[in-house]
Amino acid sequence: MEGEATGNSVPGTKRTASKAIRIALGVFISVTVVLGIVLFLVSQGLINLYPKQQYCLTSECIESAASILSKVNQSVDPCENFFRFACDGWTSNNPIPEDSSNYGVYPWLRQNVDLKLKALLEKPISKRRDSEAVQKAKILYSSCMNENKIEKADAKPLLSILKHSPFRWPVLESNIGPEGQWSERKFSMLQTLATFRGQYSNSVFIRLYVSPDDKSSNKHILKLDQATLCLSAREDYLDNTTEAKSYRDAFLQFMVDIAVLLGANASRAESDMKSVLKLEIKIAEIMIPHENRSSETMYNKMNISALSTMIPQFDWLGYIKRVIDTKLYPQLKDIGPSENVIVRVPQYFKDLFRILGNERKKTIANYLVWRMVYSRLFNLSRRFQYRWLEFSRVIEGTTSLPPQWDKCVNFVEGALPYAIGRMFVDVHFQEDKREMMAELTEGIRWAFIDMLEKENDWMDSGTKRKAKEKAKAVLAKVGYPEFIMNDTYINEDIKTMKFSENDYFGNVLQTRKYLAQSDFYWLRKEVPKTEWFTSPTTVNAFYSASTNQIRFPAGELQKPFFWGTEYPRSLSYGAIGVIVGHEFTHGFDNNGRKYDKNGNLDPWWSTDSEENFKEKSKCMINQYNSYYWKRAGLNVKGKRTLAENIADNGGLREAFRAYRKWIEEKRQGVEEALLPGIPFTHNQLFFLSYAHVRCNSFRPESAREQIYTGVHSPPHFRVIGAMSNFEEFRKAFNCPVNSTMNRGAESCRLW
Template sequence: MKRYLLSTLTLSLMAAFAGAAEPAATAAPATTAAPAAGTLASGISTQYVDPAVRAQDDMFVHTNGGWLKSTEIPAEKASWGSFAKLRDDVTPQIRSIIEALQKDDSQKAGSQARKVGDLYASYMDEARRDELGFKPLSAELAKIHGLRDKKALPAMFAHLTKIGVTAPYGVYVGQDARDSTRYAAHVYQNGLGLPDPDYYLKADDAKMADIKAKYEKHVAEILGMAGRKDAAAAAKAIVALETELAKVQWTKVEQRDPVKSYNKVSLAKLNSLTPGFDLKASMAATGISAKTDYVIVSEPSYLTGFSKVLAKTDLATWKSYLEWQLLNSYAGYLSKPFSDAHFAFFGTALTGVTEQEPVWKRGVGLVEGAMGEAVGKQYVEQYFPAERKARMEVLVKNLLEAFRQSIDTLDWMGPATKKEAQDKLAKFTPKIGYPNKWLDYSALTVARDDLVGNVMRSNTFDYNRNLNKLGKPIDRDEWGMTPQTVNAYYNPQLNEIVFPASILQPPFFDMNADDAANYGGIGAVIGHEISHGFDDQGSQFDGNGNLRDWWTAEDRTKFKAKTAMLVNQYGAYSPVDGYKVNGELTLGENIGDNSGVAIAYKAYKLSLKGKTAPVIDGLTGDQRFFMGFAQVWRIKMREAKQIQLVKTDPHSPGKFRANGTLMNQQGYYDAFGVKEGDKMYLPPKERVTIW
């Protein structure tokens, strides 16, 4: 149950929600106040500027060219850039916290600290994992092998979902989009082992076809390692089954429509969507039926299509499919041969990574996913100075004020819609640094010598905690990311913008830098998340988090005309030959980038209070602002990973997040004297300004 309607700054693995409340931690003691104005740095990594490339022709390369030339992607990474570097800087800090707990024998059995240490220790015990092989999955494999007819599948799908295994559909509990004051159960399409249906269906794409062929070989390899004598034949049948599921799935663009994805169905009528398959019984097995009388179905036509696939696929193939999904979900926690084979496909073949991360990093990743807030509480105490939060609060306040003023001056929006927009903005809830209350893991059982059991219990713990929200008041203190996550997000149903502690560091936010680069960095991040409340998806939710059309028809038409221009702009960009950015899939994030930097620029100008910004490192304040934005998107990526993200990621590639955004900003043209004939010049009528 780890699916949430969040608009994040960048694609990342988010730590799961888990547990009830503890008192908030005390932030790390303040260190030094912001330096006096005369001693502030520019905040720009001038050592990476490439003077051979003009800012007017390619701002991304001009700002980051030296870095692009000198930097190699680490062998264990699919990409490397500002986000990845900061994550890599934070990870050793998290490691030190975890390993200190692991070595502390004074922690009481069953305490949260002891659980963190024991969970990490269970992962680090490679000898025991190698000794056990795939035996820890024996009981679950026996359940699958024991299926006697298809009537048992609804309950089996529900059971596997609880322990974190992929099934043909998923369930989660989140706010009801039409009534944000209550939780509702949601059912959505699932079931594929590859990242997107295109990997199964684009037979004319050589790269997609190659991945599909390698995937089938990988499935056969894993099944063979688990003792299947007919592994090759079983793998062929499994991939054929997943291909049939892919054919009936909604595209990621279709899934972005919150109105079409909201389909309230009573449990009594649920089986009408799945002739021949008892989905109602499956909901009973999930525990949902005991707590509600309806569910929200995201893709109803998929469920109908799935039921047809189920009917024409024999039980033996379904059992093989479930066996594969179980092994695939837990391969990384089994013996080295399983872990290595899993990485060889999902790491190397799919994303181009040539080396696994060190075992300690993978162990840290497990703890982060299972008990992220337990670690986050100590991270905040040790590594998040109080003055960072205080200065960030000022920035957020200034960005909200700039957005408020901007709404009033829009020439394309009428008074009625402006009034609603201002009402929504006034109801925004900023969250900065860390939660007001922490999650409680007392119901989670961790054993130092039972890695697979720990993972299963953690998945079940998360599932039950999520399920138990049904019928309870909305928890407005809950966070969708841990404090140590280098990211940010907007949640339309809580109408909140959230900035975890870890992102409040250079190059996004530098306590020792002049405001210009900070407004271009974290300021644009703040503006980005605010703008998600008014992008093509977020604008369909009101200030109370309800899916409600608060626009006049005329204003919505004008808005769509502007966003259509963005779709066309970004749809022309190509990060890899033969693969273009999907302008519709990335529309919300592109609105966030363009509007975010525009609002941040306005806020920066307001912060000057009519004064002229100092020239630092030979750069004016406006130039530092836009270079601060460009350096945030510094990144290099392996081709295989880039292709995967073009298919699946709602964010545009970093270069286009920088250049594509700035080409629409009049302030950028003024700061660098961009004129007709320059490569980044767009005629005024082709520039998109929304907020």
């Protein structure tokens, strides 16, 4: 109140009073005029009164603020553990469901897509509106939901397979009836393997498939690889840890009990299945671990006759000819000894046939038919699934079965991906999403090239030029493959399958047969470089080295990954933007970098640049190796996860740079309006949005499996690893030099 004039306390003359009135009037008029001009300019949008304090109060902004707020835990220091800071709110409110081994934002979105598909599949069939393919999908779904029929059928459909060659099961002896009795004399391993692959789409010992020839990527070729085992981690067969032993014990007991449920004598089952497990352990020993499977060492192209000379114990040509159904593909009748194949794991095959040569035929037969039994168990009555649940309690930590509808949705989705994809995109995909995906892709492409030119000091100019050419050639595929919009094509594609609402098991076998033969369609045909065949409902994104494509199916393009144009761009750039960058960078990771812009495995790097790349990779391998994951009781495998870590780190940098460019160019440098109720800048929101994609919690069993079999680092370290290497992150959150989230001079960087 000091210095304020009031009529009573400050005396004055008339003269000074009238002068004061004139001054006051003058001030009043000037202020009014200025205010009027300001108001006019504000109303015309020509000036912004509070440029630093503008809030966005649209429903979209309020929705996204609430979404952010519900996930974070602001009591955690973002510079110490950004994952917990970003995700603790979400994970504490979203416990892992009993039927899942882990749960997070990705699985949540997957569940959300499943619910949408459930609603679509449960709509009654309309002969008028539904295409043939859609009608088939609905029949397939309802046959799977027909639990009364499935209970009534019990084990019968499987037993009828086990009664006949080539799937007679030694362990059942004569308990299945005289016709089902196994005989060593009549057993043919080749016949069993070939039927299993060719009719049921199951690969045991050998994986035979068709895909582009890595060095001639316009052409398709047959490839031979090692197949998977029953337990997901190779270590579970080999390690002597308490966990691994308990997994093997539970697995053995599971096999024994299933054999008994199907009619085997208990003590016979016990001794037979022990031998089966021993055999599988021997196979685990010779399998080539992921870290040693590089594109060059796996490229062993030879004709079948050369393969037969190298590994003469097996009739390779006979096997391949029995697998492929030449009634479907008459043009493949000409496959002979001169047919080229790529043998991806020669040493494994040499060892495999040495082991099989020394093994009893009965054990081999017991093992192969066990694999048939295991693969069809989920199509039988409840008692078989409850027995599986007991096993799953040990290896996955789950305590209940998924609901039948969820199982059925996933089955139909896997069996008829294009029919289901069409149903999904018709209702749930908005075409205008393409526009922002194009903006993001071009932003990422620009950022990658800009950093290559301005910040990369380890690559020579010749190699840089080729990298730039490859970056320019990356092709983005968004939403769904165009051909799913063609009803005639989709109907024709699945015309051989005729489903019945009352025969779930029979329907399943038809879908298996269809799947088993589908990739042979491509042999002798050119690789369609601009087409893609990803199921539109997939909640994931991909990079394809042979076509140099990045792929984003409709399932992935949803909140909280993809936010529409009405939402802050920081959220989209941080989530789907980083995912675009991640897939883009796969073209330049430790494996993708070996393929050129045309998708050929053809070295385009100078020796120096290649050496520098390898040296820089070591930094990242060591960084991730040092992360100990308490939940798993194990360290992250830096070498195994290198490609994904390179993609995460690159993707994050590219998307951030693209976001800042968008602000500069589209908003003349003016930041987006703040979100209400949360104290974050948009640069901070960008990083939060990245972390939110990764919010996930794990049961210990699932954590362990993630470390052993996953190619990604655990979500926690995908967030911490990439962010602590990035100077823009530490700037956004003011992270001091010695904090966990600021690796400072120790930071690793490739792109």
